[in-house]
Amino acid sequence: CLANYDELRRLISSKTVQTNVVRRSICLLPAYALVAQLGGGRPLAQVEVGTSAGLNLLWQRYHYDYGSGLTWGDPTSPVQLTTERRGEVTLPELPGSLRVSWSVGVDLHPISLSDDSAVLWLRSLVWPENLELHRQLSAAIEVAKEHAPNVIEGDANAQLPSLLESAPKDATLCVFASHVLYQFSRDALITLYKAMQAYSEVRPVYFISMEGTGNAHSELKLTVYRDGTRRIIDLANCHPHGYWLEWLVVGQS
Template identity: 40%
Template sequence: MAETFRRFAERECGGSSPLYEALALTTADDAELRSIAGAAPAGQPVPNLFFAAVHYLLLAGPSDRLAEFYPTLTATPRPPDEAFPSFRAFCLDRRPAIERLLRTGRVQTNEVGRCAYLYPAFALVAEWSRRPLVIIELGASAGLNLMWEQYRYEYEGDASCGPSDATVVIRNAFRGDRRPRLPERAPAVVGRVGVDLVPIDVRDEDQTSWLRALVWPEHRERAALLASALALAQRTPPRVVRGDALACLPDLLREARRDAAVCVTHTHTLNQMTEGRRAALTAVLSESSRDLPLYRLSAEWLTGIHPLVELTSWAGANVTTRRLAFSDPHGRWIEWLGDRTAARPFE
């Protein structure tokens, strides 16, 4: 547990969240706080869940002294390296509430910024397949990323695409020399559905407050983007099925239109699956690819320095996986790896 918090501080928080970096390093050395964090279910990213539970309680009642360190709760936060005594006191005082949230909550951040790499990837699938798209998202949370083609994208110094009148605008930057094709008009989507063990109801204030608590305190742009996407989703909530992804996926694939290219997508989800379940997911997709044009678009951070975006396509016994991009965990930048006009996978 101690090493988990240290790794979280060094690998994920450095240069991104000074508050969580400081708190993770000090929590790693505190047996009582590690004991509280131990209430998290197996398979969940413990530091993310622990800090989200504390953030959730602070957002609901920001009068505690700890709120003075959170940029989400004050315009002039105190230095992060002074936060631990207040953090520790808050956690010990609110231990039952924190442990209850750890047992019932899930790290299911609906990171809308990740749509910045989904857009060019889905455009590539549409180009390859010459078909409209059906999107099936695993670990969909509130389903906000299912609405990707309704957002506007502004890539720093490069291009813009998506509806010019969109109420949700995603700003991103490219690294490196390569660029994907960014069609001004998004591919046609003729079906979309998500699946999640604990879906977020976008019209439930308590559930959306949990989503807000999952956003790190310094990340004001992420919080604003989440708020605008939630406002859009509340008009016509996306369909998200409650259930286990492996159990639900075969039926969802059978529902998909046969004249469409079916894209099964997941972002930062496999880290919550065992090796056996990951293999079972691949087997389900391989079996289903015999009956329909199937693509798998994933963005996962299982190894390496940065998350990796990959696209897998099937044609009979032929399977091709392409590395499309590296990305920031929250989608704030993309390093495109593929060619601008990639060849179709089996030509």
């Protein structure tokens, strides 16, 4: 480090921390299934807030193993995700196919996977000793190079109203964010929530959030915006990187 002090100082002062943990998708998948159910089985139109490189937009191309024979997705996918299920509540039904007709991610400083230096920075944000996360990141990058996610640069609050309006009208509108909202100021969060609440006068908006609450603990929540009102549902407790998942919701309609 001392030998490369000047270069390290330049990097740290010019870069932002933008991890892209695909393991979180194993916690988000049951939430997507629930939203699809609440939306009457229509395809999802998804907006990811704070998308980084957009790797979690490609969740349909990964394989998931929840233990006890419960799996979902492409078994041949290079991205293989597992978790430990905790608690007594069963997960919502994971249909054979969850359709996504449209998806986009927005980030202030998105990471371009065609930029080798940007990819190297993304890799450098993974703890060096966590070989599993390194393997999953490499596999997800390869998937993204073949199936490029739709990522745009910009402020989420500036972009969200037009993105909501652009989503296909015959789809269920699903906005999601994972370990991003803590970076928002209080006023910015209020603006984000108000945008979804206002647009729910036009059509329902389902907002999935996965945010940390303490050491090795996160909460998964679903906020349903409908007709200008909102209802918050506590979906699950989980590990910030998806190593365990405790589902909380018994039935939902």
